[in-house]
Amino acid sequence: MLELEKVHARYGAITALRGISIQVSNGELVALLGVNGAGKSTTLATIAGVMHPWQGSILFEGEPIAGKSPEQVARLGISLVPEGRDIFPSLTVEENLRLGAYTRKEKIEYRRNLEEVFDLFPVLKERLQQPGGTLSGGEQQQLAIARALMSNPRLLMLDEPSLGLAPALVDQIFELIARLHQRAVTILLVEQNVERTLEIVDRAYLMNTGLIEIQGTPQELRAKADIEGIYMGMRRQPDS
Amino acid sequence: MINLEFIINTISLGSLYAMLALGLVIIYGILRLVNFAYGELIMIGGYTMFLLTGATPLPWLVISFLAVAAAMFTSLFTELVAFRPVREKSLTAMLITSFAVSTLLQNGALLIISPRARAVTLPQLFQTSVMIAGTSVPWRNILTILTCIATLVLLTMLLRYTVLGIALRAAADNFTMTRILGVPANTVISTAFAISGIMAGIVSIFWIGRSASVTPTIGAPPLLVAFVATVIGGMRSLTGAVVGGFVYATIISLLGVFLPPELMEFREAFMFVFVIIILLVRPQGLVRSKTSVERMG
Numbered sequence: 001m002l003e004l005e006k007v008h009a010r011y012g013a014i015t016a017l018r019g020i021s022i023q024v025s026n027g028e029l030v031a032l033l034g035v036n037g038a039g040k041s042t043t044l045a046t047i048a049g050v051m052h053p054w055q056g057s058i059l060f061e062g063e064p065i066a067g068k069s070p071e072q073v074a075r076l077g078i079s080l081v082p083e084g085r086d087i088f089p090s091l092t093v094e095e096n097l098r099l100g101a102y103t104r105k106e107k108i109e110y111r112r113n114l115e116e117v118f119d120l121f122p123v124l125k126e127r128l129q130q131p132g133g134t135l136s137g138g139e140q141q142q143l144a145i146a147r148a149l150m151s152n153p154r155l156l157m158l159d160e161p162s163l164g165l166a167p168a169l170v171d172q173i174f175e176l177i178a179r180l181h182q183r184a185v186t187i188l189l190v191e192q193n194v195e196r197t198l199e200i201v202d203r204a205y206l207m208n209t210g211l212i213e214i215q216g217t218p219q220e221l222r223a224k225a226d227i228e229g230i231y232m233g234m235r236r237q238p239d240s
Numbered sequence: 241m242i243n244l245e246f247i248i249n250t251i252s253l254g255s256l257y258a259m260l261a262l263g264l265v266i267i268y269g270i271l272r273l274v275n276f277a278y279g280e281l282i283m284i285g286g287y288t289m290f291l292l293t294g295a296t297p298l299p300w301l302v303i304s305f306l307a308v309a310a311a312m313f314t315s316l317f318t319e320l321v322a323f324r325p326v327r328e329k330s331l332t333a334m335l336i337t338s339f340a341v342s343t344l345l346q347n348g349a350l351l352i353i354s355p356r357a358r359a360v361t362l363p364q365l366f367q368t369s370v371m372i373a374g375t376s377v378p379w380r381n382i383l384t385i386l387t388c389i390a391t392l393v394l395l396t397m398l399l400r401y402t403v404l405g406i407a408l409r410a411a412a413d414n415f416t417m418t419r420i421l422g423v424p425a426n427t428v429i430s431t432a433f434a435i436s437g438i439m440a441g442i443v444s445i446f447w448i449g450r451s452a453s454v455t456p457t458i459g460a461p462p463l464l465v466a467f468v469a470t471v472i473g474g475m476r477s478l479t480g481a482v483v484g485g486f487v488y489a490t491i492i493s494l495l496g497v498f499l500p501p502e503l504m505e506f507r508e509a510f511m512f513v514f515v516i517i518i519l520l521v522r523p524q525g526l527v528r529s530k531t532s533v534e535r536m537g
Contacts, residue, residue: 048420088410102421103422
């Protein structure tokens with residue numbers, strides 16, 4: 001479904017990605033792991049069209065998408081929930097969700113998606129007329145994911161959805177991701193919480209300084225990581 | 241002094257300034273661009289009225305609609321040919337471009353029409369007054385207030401209840417995120433420029449209604465008013481623009497009443513003293529915005 005081939009990207013003079021190749025198949029849940037500054041968020045931003053690679057190719061369902069604008073990429077069915085959530089604080093929850101469905105013009109589909117989203121996030125139904133900025137951190141994260149789901153994405157990209165949330169909410173978010181995966185949503189997940197992530201994903205890529213270091217199933221990753229004894233990120237985190 | 245006439249006149253001036261400021265801030269909110277060619281849209285509206293009243297038998301109401309349309313299309317056109325090509329480059333490039341567009345439009349008017357003032361024929365209604373509670377109130381002021389109310393209601397409905405309007409507000413919050421959701425940047429920006437042009441067009445009718453003439457440089461004073469009003473009110477919010485417009489009008493009207501006659505020619509200077517005081521107390525403007533500053537084209 002998604003295929004990155006030797007993608008390079010940089011911010012001005014700083015090289016962020018040094019030729020990474022990633023594949024995500026239909027219905028898969030794949031994670032990008034690695035320490036801060038490894039290039040995980042840059043990878044998502046590059047796929048979403050927010051950044052443009054200066055080398056390499058990105059194929060989505062066989063179509064090259066490198067260099068397309070964010071709105072063009074969104075129309076193809078790729079949805080990004082950025083780090084820091086980026087909900088619209090001055091818009092109500094309902095307006096946030098309505099914009100999430102911008103690429104979907106049908107009213108019936110909108111209603112159905114809205115019901116589905118309320119089913120997943122009952123709290124949003126209660127907060128419908130409240131400005132997004134007045135929600136708690138956990139609720140904002142739920143809104144951000146709900147907004148992305150409103151477009152019926154073919155590929156959902158989540159950038160550190162558990163960041164800055166209380167432990168109970170972190171559990172909820174991981175359960176939710178697992179549940180979305182069961183519903184056959186294709187997901188590319190960026191996470192710092194390595195242990196929790198490896199519990200739910202099909203495959204993972206371990207990134208470091210703009211390169212893919214290791215890839216494979218959780219078992220393979222655990223084995224390789226043990227042998228090579230790397231990464232602070234691979235150690236069990238004290239809060240989990 | 242402070243009587244009914246004063247109050248109505250101040251509200252009327254405030255209405256005009258509020259619409260003026262709105263047209264400037266709707267673009268600033270999304271692109272962080274102060275469009276210095278904004279005043280020239282008022283000039284375009286004025287010349288449209290001048291040309292049509294002289295050459296055609298069209299009724300005045302039709303002519304004023306055409307003036308608004310001309311300002312709107314000029315605004316859209318400048319976005320398309322001047323701002324869009326430099327949008328991805330830098331904010332400075334856009335700012336300089338706006339000066340260039342301003343100069344070009346002004347010189348165009350100088351060349352094609354004339355450097356001298358041209359009279360714009362206004363309907364009888366603009367010169368007559370009506371008696372309200374014992375004071376004579378010019379119809380022009382009442383019309384300004386009514387137009388402003390109608391414009392604000394329409395604009396609010398657009399921004400609240402249409403997907404495009406919601407997208408405009410979202411883009412002012414976070415442009416990149418709006419695009420990630422699939423909203424085309426060009427659609428949002430064109431809409432903002434169209435609204436800005438409509439505001440300038442509406443203002444041009446009443447601005448020119450005061451002097452009944454139009455010159456190539458007529459755009460400079462309203463641009464300054466719009467800029468100062470948005471700075472007072474807060475550059476980041478549409479409510480701020482409206483508040484700023486009314487505050488500006490109130491201060492300038494009060495100065496007109498209380499300043500001794502020999503200081504009257506320094507009214508603007510006193511006005512700016514007030515602006516400086518407001519900015520010292522509230523540097524972010526009177527109406528604060530919750531969202532962070534970000535720009536993306």
